[in-house]
Amino acid sequence: MNNNTFVHKYIRPLVSKEDLCVDMTAGNGNDTLLLAQLAKKVIAFDISAEAIRRSKERLKDYDNVEFINDNHINVDKYVKEKVRLFIFNLGYLPHSDEDTVSKAEDTLLAFKKAYELLNDGGYIIITFYIGHKGGKDEYYLLDDYIKKNRLQILETYSQDKINSPITYIIRKPNQKR
Ligand SMILES: C[S@@+](CC[C@H](N)C(=O)[O-])C[C@H]1O[C@@H](n2cnc3c(N)ncnc32)[C@H](O)[C@@H]1O
Known part of the structure; x- marks a missing residue:
């Protein structure tokens, strides 16, 4: 089983329709889609405008997703409630140039902020x-x-x-x- 399959199986029982979840790396929207199906609300970040375009297209039938085209280090500017689950799927946007690749220092800062925003008993899933x-x-x-x-x-x-x-x-x- 690849990591994405593992992650999706793991997430399913953890999230319910009362929860806020945050996708820190929306990419093509695969993880955002799963979270939109499970959660009350999803906030999805990506630094790449192309990724946000692809994810919006993928999620066009869902009205519980807010997309943010910004670096996820700014997560605390946008997320004001406690979060049940954050997902980071690092690396770069598939079928794109490698300029979008995640950077270690930014990832660490975003991770620290995510941990602060987590509910007690909440999860960070990072690949x-x-x-x-x-x-x-x-x-x-x-x-x-x-x-x-x-x-x-x-x-x-x-x-x-x-x-x-x-x-x-x-x-x-x-x-x-
Ligand atoms: C492997 S892809 C994510 C795949 C996605 N989870 C999916 O289900 O399709 C990694 C994404 O992280 C984004 N990214 C990299 N650094 C970022 C940052 N600092 N803030 C927000 N997004 C970032 C890239 O633009 C890319 O779209």
Whole structure:
């Protein structure tokens, strides 16, 4: 099973029609589409205008999605409510030039902001493309941050091949009383 299939299977039981979810990398809209089917509302970011165009076209039958053509480091300017689940599917827009590739420092900043905006018991699902240019550095930077800060990694998933993408499922614990 590839990472996208794994992620979609994992997400289904986690999201309900009361939830706000955020797609940090809309791309072609595949993840946005799944979230739109499951959640009350989805906010979908992409730095690429072409990605936003493709995603809007893909989601044209859904009225519960807000698209934002901006760098996801600005997530806190737009998202003012607590979020059930964030998804990051890093790398670059398929069938496009590589200028859209995610950058390690931006990804780290966006990840930190996403964690702040998460509901207790909420999830961040992040997939790293370590075979892409800069992808390994991005993975090591985030992995280091996640481990140093003892964030809860519920699962990691990767196919057993060289340079396969790596997915982390991260959960923000419920506050202890
Ligand atoms: C692998 S694609 C995402 C695929 C998408 N999740 C789907 O289901 O089709 C990665 C996307 O991340 C976007 N991206 C890269 N850096 C970004 C940033 N800093 N802020 C927002 N989007 C970014 C790219 O433009 C690209 O569309």
